[in-house]
Amino acid sequence: MKELIAENIVPTIAVAVPVFNNEHTAAEVVRAVLELGLPVLVIDDGSTDGSSRSLAGLQISRIDFPKNRGKGVAIRAAFAWAQENHFSHMITIDADGQHDPRDIPRFVEKIREFPGRLIIGKRHFNTDVPGKSRFGRAWSNLWTRIVSGKTTPDSQSGFRAYPAGLLANMRFLGRRYEFEVEVLARAAWAGLEFDQVDVSVRYFQGQERVSHFKPLRDNFRISVIYTLLVMRRLLPFPHRKIRNAGANRPAGGPPKGKPQ
Numbered sequence: 001m002k003e004l005i006a007e008n009i010v011p012t013i014a015v016a017v018p019v020f021n022n023e024h025t026a027a028e029v030v031r032a033v034l035e036l037g038l039p040v041l042v043i044d045d046g047s048t049d050g051s052s053r054s055l056a057g058l059q060i061s062r063i064d065f066p067k068n069r070g071k072g073v074a075i076r077a078a079f080a081w082a083q084e085n086h087f088s089h090m091i092t093i094d095a096d097g098q099h100d101p102r103d104i105p106r107f108v109e110k111i112r113e114f115p116g117r118l119i120i121g122k123r124h125f126n127t128d129v130p131g132k133s134r135f136g137r138a139w140s141n142l143w144t145r146i147v148s149g150k151t152t153p154d155s156q157s158g159f160r161a162y163p164a165g166l167l168a169n170m171r172f173l174g175r176r177y178e179f180e181v182e183v184l185a186r187a188a189w190a191g192l193e194f195d196q197v198d199v200s201v202r203y204f205q206g207q208e209r210v211s212h213f214k215p216l217r218d219n220f221r222i223s224v225i226y227t228l229l230v231m232r233r234l235l236p237f238p239h240r241k242i243r244n245a246g247a248n249r250p251a252g253g254p255p256k257g258k259p260q
Contacts, residue, residue, distance in 0.1 A: 011115045013108060013161075014039040014087045016078035017095050018071055023050035025097035030058055032101035033093070038108075041081055041090075043074040051095075061085075071158075072179025076172060082164035088115065090164040098201050099159045106197040107161040114195060116166075116242075118187050120152060121159030121199035140222075144181060147229040148188035153196045155184060166192070166242055177218050178225040185229045189239035 015033050019026045019042055026042075033040050040060040044052055046068035055062075063077050075092060082090045091107050093099050103121065110119050125137075137156050144155040158180060167187065174182040188194070 011089050011111050012087045013089045013091065013111060014041055014082060014085070015091045015093060015104065016041045016043060016075065016082075017093055018043045018045055018074040018078075019047060019051050019055075019095040020045040020068060020071075021047050021049045021051060022095040022097075023047070023054050026051050026095040027054040027058070029093065029095050029097060029101060030055060030060060033104065034059065036101065036104055038091075038104070039087070041078055042095075043077055045069060045071070045074045070176035070179075072172065072174040072176050072182075075162075075179060075183075079162065079164045079168040083168040088163065088165045089161055091161045092158060094158045098203065100200050100202075103159070103197070103199040106199070110195055110197055111161055114193075116163060117193045117195040118163060118184070119161040119195045119197060120154055121157045122153040122196045123157055123159075123199055123201040125201075140181070143226050144184055147181075147226060147233055148185040149233075150184075150188045150194055152184060152194055155181060157199070159199050163192070166190075170240075173228065174221070174225055176221055178221045181222060182225050182229065185233075186239075189233075190242045192242060 015038050017026070017030055017033065017040060022029075030040055030042060040058075042055060042060050042062050044055075044062065044064045046065045052064070061081070063074075063081065065074070078090050078092065082088075089111050091104060093101060093104070099121070107119055107121070110117070123137075137154060140155045141152055144150075144152050160180075162183075167183065170186055170190070172179060172182055172186065174180075184194070
């Protein structure tokens with residue numbers, strides 16, 4: 001079994017913004033990320049509104065899908081892009097405006113300290129957060145622990161920092177929201193450690209709220225992936241491992257002249 005190696009990682013960091021019909025928020029999110037001085041990759045997942053036009057003229061890299069393929073496919077495309085363009089890490093932030101790009105430096109600091117870890121943005125749930133979101137996070141965290149063997153602070157958060165170079169060649173089944181569960185399990189099986197940073201979150205009300213999560217379809221997909229992951233974890237076959245010496249020791253800063 002071939003072993004993946006994560007030793008002596010010198011972080012080079014980009015930000016991926018998956019976009020699907022977010023014409024009122026996508027450009028604002030991307031501009032805020034660009035102000036931080038980080039390279040930005042936008043994956044337009046087959047938007048049918050004005051999202052593409054709203055991003056015109058911004059200094060970004062783009063992947064444009066002709067039709068909607070799912071968030072999981074978009075993030076996997078970002079991993080491949082990162083590998084092709086020599087970025088070791090990819091921070092993902094949704095385009096719906098719920099997350100604040102000003103929290104990204106917290107991820108950057110953590111990446112530089114522990115470049116071999118998968119870092120999850122733990123959302124701060126205040127009294128305005130819907131009860132179903134609180135329950136959903138707790139339920140997802142429980143099942144993620146069952147399938148991965150690791151405790152995660154917020155398994156539903158899409159605000160993450162991935163060691164993309166280590167994950168780009170891994171195999172995944174999930175194509176939509178279920179991917180964000182699957183990637184945690186498979187990363188844990190491969191030996192990656194998890195970490196967290198605190199992030200803010202805002203929930204829009206009424207017409208301002210844009211969500212592409214389809215409860216019946218997507219909860220069914222998530223249930224299926226949990227079932228498959230539990231079955232795989234019970235099988236007596238070894239998982240492909242990453243020799244991740246960089247997970248628990250500080251790393252040097254990025255080399256001069258390299259993108260950060």
